[in-house]
Structure formats: structure tokens, C-alpha cells
């Protein structure tokens with residue numbers, strides 16, 4: 001017998017249009033069943049759970065009131081969009097989410113007309129929604145029936161500068177636009193910062209909002225059930241001066257805070273604003289991350305992301321690990337270094353657990369800074385710390401570091417400040433897909449004068465690189481490492497300070513040399529094992545540094561071999577491109593060196609497990625083996641050589 005929940009009302013919904021003919025009581029049933037369906041689906045697939053559970057009622061209410069997809073519903077980050085996917089014609093594929101060839105874990109334009117704007121990174125929704133509103137008013141679409149734009153943004157995402165840039169612009173333009181602030185008082189970790197405290201104060205002062213609406217004469221904006229209370233409040237408030245919320249100062253009409261799980265509040269308010277709004281409106285909803293599923297509600301991260309799990313117990317089914325994760329090794333190595341050097345400090349942009357800095361925060365609270373989702377600030381704040389004599393480790397996932405690029409160039413590199421960048425999730429990350437792939441950091445850092453760029457081939461190397469970064473005061477230095485577990489190598493007691501710009505020889509062979517940069521070394525060695533069975537023994541070296549390059553090593557490999565192949569977990573423009581430049585300038589191509597550079601292809605690779613993604617990229621052991629055979633002119637059946 002199937003353990004799937006009974007969902008008789010939800011079963012009648014094949015698209016949001018079906019919600020619009022339902023009574024409010026039926027919509028409440030849909031919400032309850034949608035929650036059960038979401039929990040069941042994620043129990044089988046794993047993925048982002050808590051955020052979706054927190055917006056179940058909002059999702060039903062928004063689709064019931066607004067005319068999606070004509071009205072554009074834009075989910076910020078969009079990790080909370082699973083219930084939205086179930087309601088918008090994707091229920092039959094929801095159990096494929098985040099798997100190869102399955103639904104994306106995020107909103108994606110190519111997946112559905114109900115996903116008007118894709119995401120994965122946070123705090124973009126208000127800008128995009130404003131763009132839609134303006135495009136509609138300017139007649140940018142051949143479809144004259146384009147409707148409203150609605151952004152749903154979390155309190156965590158509200159900590160990023162982009163959200164304020166967008167509100168500043170929206171308030172100025174004054175166009176009809178809806179922002180739903182989904183305030184669950186959580187980011188991935190508890191949210192931090194003055195803005196978070198401000199929102200909490202609005203929440204704590206719920207009746208105050210009612211008074212204020214009254215005092216400002218906004219009573220008419222509220223649906224009838226709320227008017228009476230507001231009128232009474234107005235009486236009480238006669239003669240008092242009430243300051244506006246920040247949102248009102250920015251030009252938005254502010255409504256809230258509402259209970260975002262109460263359909264009796266959500267439906268009438270949404271219907272009213274839809275009928276009456278003539279400018280930007282912000283509706284502040286208080287919700288609970290993980291709502292309705294006790295094991296998620298009880299977890300410290302409120303069930304933010306999960307492996308597959310047993311629904312009755314909440315127990316997650318995690319694969320056994322054979323080696324410590326790179327993140328753990330980094331975190332422990334940094335703790336060790338911080339114990340020796342009081343100037344070592346750490347910065348995270350809302351990812352204390354993901355980067356392993358939660359441990360650092362416990363041990364050295366005064367030297368650890370969670371700045372919220374604010375990568376740009378994290379970089380320049382680190383630059384300031386470095387300029388002030390500290391040794392900041394700015395630990396940011398490769399994909400999110402993209403947001404701080406101008407700060408890296410302008411505030412760090414040009415001033416040659418010794419910020420240490422710990423770049424986690426480098427390379428292809430798996431189920432989160434293209435939005436989260438750490439593909440570009442080597443390319444965008446290695447072209448900056450004075451930067452030192454390293455990649456760890458295994459977890460012992462990572463420990464050395466942490467020690468190297470602590471010791472390096474001459475300018476900015478970065479080291480990258482992948483998501484997931486290490487290779488199981490023996491760990492040194494203490495990290496060793498590496499000589500800057502020097503690689504290491506792994507094995508001496510002949511004919512072909514492979515120069516690996518980063519964690520593909522394991523695949524290189526597997527390829528060599530297989531090649532060994534054919535009597536082929538390539539030379540293998542680990543470059544360690546993409547900048548400065550070990551030119552001596554590169555040129556000696558070029559001189560002593562017929563062919564040289566570089567391998568890396570990054571795009572063109574990175575390590576291999578810089579090696580090619582050195583080779584070209586030295587003239588070795590003139591004497592016939594065969595050179596190949598194995599990089600990520602010039603395409604965005606869809607979500608799958610990392611192994612499948614690297615297969616799609618042509619960077620697994622078999623691809624490296626095929627490349628060696630091809631450069632040697634050995635005939636094979638391989639597709640990719």
C-alpha cells in the first residue's frame with residue numbers, strides 16, 4: 001500500500017486556475033494537503049524542506065488571488081518553491097527534483113511559464129519584479145495581457161544590499177508592485193544584524209502597525225475585518241506622532257505584520273491590495289520555517305535542507321563517509337591556526353554551518369563575523385580588517401563570491417591587502433545545479449595582479465594551504481576546495497607553509513605529462529592506473545598554484561615530454577589558459593609540443609550528482625585517460641578524446 005498522503009482536494013488542482021474557483025475553506029484544505037505532499041516528496045528526494053513548508057499557505061493564497069502565470073510570481077532564492085511547483089503542473093515530476101534530468105530545485109524559466117524568473121542566489125527578486133512592472137508599463141511584451149509582478153523575499157535575503165537598491169528604485173518609480181516579506185526569523189542559521197532586529201521589533205509590535213495604519217489614514221486599504229480594530233486604534237492615537245517603517249520611508253505602502261499561515265488574513269488582504277494598490281506595496285508576513293513538520297521545526301536550521309528521511313521519525317538517511325569533508329578539515333585547520341595567532345579572524349556571509357565557521361564562532365566569538373547575506377560587504381569588511389592588521393579568512397562559497405568581484409578587485413587586489421579567501425564548493429556541486437556551480441573563481445582571480453591562487457588536491461593539501469595563507473602577508477591569497485569528502489589521505493599533524501608558486505611532482509613517467517590543478521588529481525591518478533594496464537605511464541604533477549605559476553615546472557614538463565595536458569575543475573580562462581600563455585610565450589609550441597587543456601565546457605551544466613555532472617563536463621578519469629590516448633595518437637572508441 002502506498003504511504004502517500006491522501007490529498008482529495010489537492011488532486012483537483014492541476015493548475016492554479018483550479019484554485020480560483022474554490023471556496024476559502026477548500027483552499028485551506030489544499031494548503032494542508034500541499035504541506036503533506038511536500039513533506040512526502042522531499043522525504044524521498046531530499047532537498048530544501050523548511051522554507052517550502054513555511055510558505056505553503058502563502059503559495060496557495062498567492063496563486064488563488066493573483067492570475068499566475070499572467071501575473072509574475074518571483075520567488076527569491078527559490079529554494080522555497082517546491083509547493084509552488086506542485087501547484088503549477090509539476091506535481092507528477094516533483095519526486096525527480098534535484099536529480100539528473102529531473103526538476104530543478106529552484107525556479108527556472110525553461111522549466112515552466114509559472115517560473116518567470118530563475119534564481120538560486122538570494123535577494124534578486126525585487127529588482128526582477130520591478131523590471132517586469134516597468135516592462136509591462138512600457139509595452140515590452142507582445143502579450144498585452146501581462147499582469148502584476150509579485151516578489152516573495154525572505155528576512156534573510158533582506159540582509160543583502162541588492163534588496164535595498166531595488167526598493168530604493170521601486171519607491172522612486174512608484175509603479176504598482178507587490179513585495180511579500182516572508183519573515184520566519186531564520187536564514188539558514190538564525191539571521192543576524194540590525195535589519196533582522198528591526199524586523200523583529202515590527203513583529204513584536206504587531207498592534208502598533210494596526211495603530212499606525214490607522215493614524216496614517218490607511219484604514220481603507222485594509223479588508224473589512226481589520227478596519228474596526230484600526231479605527232479604534234486611530235481614536236487612541238489622536239495627537240500622537242508616529243514614525244513610518246523603513247519600507248514606508250522608501251516609498252512602499254507597508255501592510256503587516258500578518259500571520260502568514262492564516263488564510264483568513266492572507267486571502268482578504270491579498271484580494272484587497274490586488275484591487276486597490278496603485279504603487280509599490282510591501283506585505284509583511286510572519287511565518288515559521290519548517291511549519292507543520294515537527295522534526296523540521298525542531299531542528300536548529302528548521303529543516304533548511306535535508307537528505308532523504310523517514311517521515312515518522314525525521315531521521316535522515318545519510319551515506320556513510322569514508323573521509324572527513326573538506327569543509328571540516330578547513331574549519332579544524334583554521335581553529336588550530338587561530339589558537340597560535342591571535343590576529344587570525346573569520347568572516348562568513350550567512351553560511352556559518354556550510355563553511356564550518358560555526359565551530360570558529362563557538363571557540364572565538366569575538367574573532368568571527370557572520371555579516372548576513374552580504375558577500376560584497378564581507379569582502380570589503382575583510383579588506384578593512386586586513387588593512388587594520390588582522391589576518392581575515394573570508395570564507396565564501398565559490399558561487400557566492402561572484403557577487404563580491406568588484407570589491408575583490410577594487411578594495412582588495414589594487415590595495416594588495418592580505419585577505420585570505422577560503423573558497424568552498426569549488427567546482428561542480430551536484431544537486432543545486434548551475435546556479436551554485438563554483439566554475440569561475442580561478443578565472444576571475446588569476447587575472448588579478450598580485451593575487452595568489454591555490455587549489456587543494458586533497459584534504460592534507462588543504463591543511464597546508466590554510467597554513468600558507470596564515471603566513472602570507474604580501475597580498476591577497478585564495479585557496480579553493482570542493483564540496484564533499486576528501487580522499488582519505490593521511491593527515492599531517494600540522495599544516496606546512498608551502499613555497500609560493502611551486503608545484504609538486506606526483507609521479508615520473510614518459511611521453512605525456514599531466515599537470516593537475518586541484519581536486520581532479522584523484523581522477524588523474526585513476527586514469528593513470530588504467531593507462532598503466534596499457535603500458536603507458538604519464539608523468540603527473542600537482543601545480544598547487546594557478547598564480548603565480550610554477551614556470552620552471554611547466555617548462556621542464558614541456559621540454560621532457562611530447563605532450564602536456566592540464567586538468568582543472570574550472571572554466572577556460574583559468575589555470576590551463578595561463579599555462580598555455582606561458583608555453584606560447586616561451587616558444588615551446590614552435591618546437592611541436594602537443595598541448596591540451598581539460599576545463600569545464602562552455603555551457604551551464606544541469607543538476608545531477610557531481611560524478612554525472614563531471615561526466616557531462618568530460619572531466620572524469622575515463623575522459624582523462626581518453627585525452628591521454630588521443631594526444632598520443634592511440635585509436636580508441638572514446639567519444640570525447
Ligand SMILES: Cc1ncc(C[n+]2csc(CCOP(=O)(O)OP(=O)(O)O)c2C)c(N)n1
Nearest residue numbers: 051120121122154155156157186187188350
Ligand atoms: C547570494 C547568496 N548568498 C548565500 C546564499 C545561501 N542561502 C540560501 S538560502 C539562504 C537563507 C535565506 O534566508 P531567507 O531569505 O530568510 O529564506 P528562508 O530560508 O528563511 O525562507 C542562504 C544564506 C544564497 N542562496 N545566495
Ligand SMILES: CC(=O)[C@@H](O)[C@H](O)COP(=O)(O)O
Nearest residue numbers: 077079120305354425432483
Ligand atoms: C539554497 C542555497 O543556496 C543553499 O541552501 C545551498 O543549497 C547550500 O548548499 P550546501 O548544501 O552545499 O551547503
Ligand SMILES: [Mg+2]
Nearest residue numbers: 154155156186
Ligand atoms: Mg527567513
